[in-house]
Amino acid sequence: MGRVPKMTPAEALSAVRNPLAFIAARWTPTPRTLRRAALAALVMSVVIVVTGGAVRLTGSGLGCPTWPKCTDDSLTTTSAMGVHGVIEFTNRMLTYVLCAAVGWAIIAARSEKPYRRSLTRLGWAQFWVVMGNAILGGIVVLVGLNPYTVAAHFLLSSALIAVATVMWQRTREGDGAPHPLVGKAVQQLVWFLVVSSVLLIAVGTVVTGSGPHAGDSSEIERMPLDWENVSRLHAVLAWIVVTLTFALWFVLRAVDAPKGSLDRTRDLFLILLAQGVIGYVQYFTNLPEVLVGLHMLGSALVWIAVVRVLLALRERPETFAAPADVSGPATEARVGTRA
Numbered sequence: 001m002g003r004v005p006k007m008t009p010a011e012a013l014s015a016v017r018n019p020l021a022f023i024a025a026r027w028t029p030t031p032r033t034l035r036r037a038a039l040a041a042l043v044m045s046v047v048i049v050v051t052g053g054a055v056r057l058t059g060s061g062l063g064c065p066t067w068p069k070c071t072d073d074s075l076t077t078t079s080a081m082g083v084h085g086v087i088e089f090t091n092r093m094l095t096y097v098l099c100a101a102v103g104w105a106i107i108a109a110r111s112e113k114p115y116r117r118s119l120t121r122l123g124w125a126q127f128w129v130v131m132g133n134a135i136l137g138g139i140v141v142l143v144g145l146n147p148y149t150v151a152a153h154f155l156l157s158s159a160l161i162a163v164a165t166v167m168w169q170r171t172r173e174g175d176g177a178p179h180p181l182v183g184k185a186v187q188q189l190v191w192f193l194v195v196s197s198v199l200l201i202a203v204g205t206v207v208t209g210s211g212p213h214a215g216d217s218s219e220i221e222r223m224p225l226d227w228e229n230v231s232r233l234h235a236v237l238a239w240i241v242v243t244l245t246f247a248l249w250f251v252l253r254a255v256d257a258p259k260g261s262l263d264r265t266r267d268l269f270l271i272l273l274a275q276g277v278i279g280y281v282q283y284f285t286n287l288p289e290v291l292v293g294l295h296m297l298g299s300a301l302v303w304i305a306v307v308r309v310l311l312a313l314r315e316r317p318e319t320f321a322a323p324a325d326v327s328g329p330a331t332e333a334r335v336g337t338r339a
Contacts (some may be wrong), residue, residue, distance in 0.1 A: 041098075044098040045300075055091045059215065062084075070092075118170065122170060145221075187313065194306060199237055245265060
C-alpha cells in the first residue's frame with residue numbers, strides 16, 4: 001500500500017463543510033460499484049419489511065415498549081424482556097444497516113463522473129423516507145400498535161422500495177428525456193396495472209389491521225372491519241392485477257414490444273402466481289406465521305416487479321453535456337447508459 005497523502009488544513013476544512021464533494025473529488029466509482037450500491041439499498045429496503053413482519057408475527061411489536069429507547073431506563077434490550085425484546089431491538093438496529101446502504105448509494109451517485117444530479121436526488125429521497133419511517137415507527141410503538149399507524153408504516157416502506165427500484169434502474173440508463181417504447185393505449189393499460197397494484201397493497205394492510213396478527217400478545221385495537229370480507233376484496237384485487245398483467249403480456253406481443261418489456265411482464269406474472277398460491281394457502285390454513293411472512297416478502301417482490309414493468313416501457317438515451325472547465329476550454333463529457 002502506498003502512503004496516505006497528508007491533508008492540508010484547507011482540505012480538512014473542505015471535508016468538514018462538504019464531505020460528499022470532498023469524497024467525489026477523490027474517488028470515482030465504477031459503473032458496477034454504482035449499480036451494486038443502488039441494489040444494496042433496494043435489498044435492505046425489502047429486508048426491513050420482512051423483519052418488520054417478523055416483529056409483528058412473533059408478537060414482538062411492543063418488545064421494546066418505548067421509543068427511541070428500548071425501555072425508560074435502557075437504550076438496549078434487557079434480559080428481563082426476553083426474546084420479544086431481542087426481536088424488536090434487532091429490527092430497530094437494522095434501520096441503521098438500511099441507512100448505511102442508502103448512504104453508500106448516495107456517496108456512489110455523488111461521486112460518479114460525470115455527476116448525475118438525478119441519481120443523487122433519488123438517493124436522498126430514500127434517506128428522507130427512511131428517516132420519516134423511523135419516526136413513524138416510533139409513533140407506532142408509542143400509540144400501542146394502532147393499526148392505522150402500522151398500515152401507514154408499511155405503505156411508507158413500499159414507497160421506499162419504489163424509489164430504490166427506480167434508482168437501481170436509473171444506474172443502467174442515460175439522463176436523456178424518457179421516450180416511450182409503446183403506444184398511449186398500452187401506457188394507459190400499464191397505469192391501470194400500477195393503480196390496481198397500489199390498491200392491492202393498501203387493502204392488504206387493512207387485511208392485516210383487521211386480522212388476527214396484532215403484533216402483540218395482549219389485546220390491542222384492531223380496525224373495526226370484517227376480516228374475511230376484507231380478505232375477499234383483497235383477493236378480487238389480486239385477480240384484477242393478474243388479469244391486467246396477463247392482458248399486458250399479450251398486448252406487448254401483439255405490438256412487437258421490445259424483449260425487455262415482455263420479460264419484465266412475464267416476471268411479474270410468475271411472481272403474482274406464486275404470491276397467489278401463498279395467499280390462498282395461508283387463508284385456508286388459518287394464517288400460519290411462516291406463510292404470512294412469505295406473503296409479506298411476496299408483496300415487496302410484486303411491487304418491485306410492477307415498478308420494473310412500468311420502467312421497461314420507456315427508455316432514457318444517453319446525453320452529452322459540456323461542463324465548464326476553469327483551467328481550459330469546455331470538454332465534451334459522456335453521460336451514458338451503464339450496461
